[in-house]
Amino acid sequence: MHVVECDIPAGSALSRDAIRNAYFHDSWRAPLTREGLGIVEIFFALFGHTPLWMKLLLIVRNAAARLCGLEAPNVGEIMKPAVRSEYRVGEKIGPWPIFFIADNEIVAGRNNKHLDFRVSVLKANDGDAASVVVSTICTVHNLFGRIYLFFIVPFHRSGVRSLMSNAVAAKRL
Numbered sequence: 001m002h003v004v005e006c007d008i009p010a011g012s013a014l015s016r017d018a019i020r021n022a023y024f025h026d027s028w029r030a031p032l033t034r035e036g037l038g039i040v041e042i043f044f045a046l047f048g049h050t051p052l053w054m055k056l057l058l059i060v061r062n063a064a065a066r067l068c069g070l071e072a073p074n075v076g077e078i079m080k081p082a083v084r085s086e087y088r089v090g091e092k093i094g095p096w097p098i099f100f101i102a103d104n105e106i107v108a109g110r111n112n113k114h115l116d117f118r119v120s121v122l123k124a125n126d127g128d129a130a131s132v133v134v135s136t137i138c139t140v141h142n143l144f145g146r147i148y149l150f151f152i153v154p155f156h157r158s159g160v161r162s163l164m165s166n167a168v169a170a171k172r173l
Helices: 016-021 039-047 052-067 075-079 143-169
Strands: 024-031 096-101 105-111 115-126 129-140
Touching (some): 016 129, 024 143, 039 105, 039 129, 039 143, 052 075, 052 143, 115 143, 129 143
Antiparallel strands (some): 105 115
16 A cells, blocks of 8 residues: 545544534555554654755745744754654644644644644554554635645645655655
C-alpha cells in the first residue's frame, strides 16, 4: 500500500463535530512497517524531513501572514524544528502548538483570525497491518480564510502526500 486518501479514522481525537463543520478536511494513510516507533518519532519521520523548496515556500507564506497580523511560525521553527523525546499539550512540536497527545496520536495546529486548523498524526492498527494516518481539518472564520484555502489546498494535498511518500520510501515509517 502506498499513500492513499481515506476517511478520518473514527478513533481519532479530532472532534466529530469539528470534522462535520470543517470547511476543509482530508486524510491520508501510509503503511507503518517500523511498528516500534512512538508517536513523536512518527511525527518527525514525516514533518522533520521537509524538502528545502517546501521550507522556503512556508517561510515566504509565513512572512506574508505576519504582515497581515496573523500568528505564524518563525524561520527557525521551519528550518530546524526542535526535537525532544517528550511533549505536552500546549507545547510546540515543530511549528505548531499541541492540542492533544497520546501514545498513538498527536493533534497540533493553530488558531488564527482567518481560520483554525488541526493536523492529526495517528498510528492506526488495521487488523494485522499498522499504518500512519495524517488528517487535517480547517474551520474558516471569514472570507480571507476561504480565499486562503482556495489557493493553499492544492499545495497542501500534494505536500502531505509527498511528505508521506518520502517517509515510506526512506523507510522512516
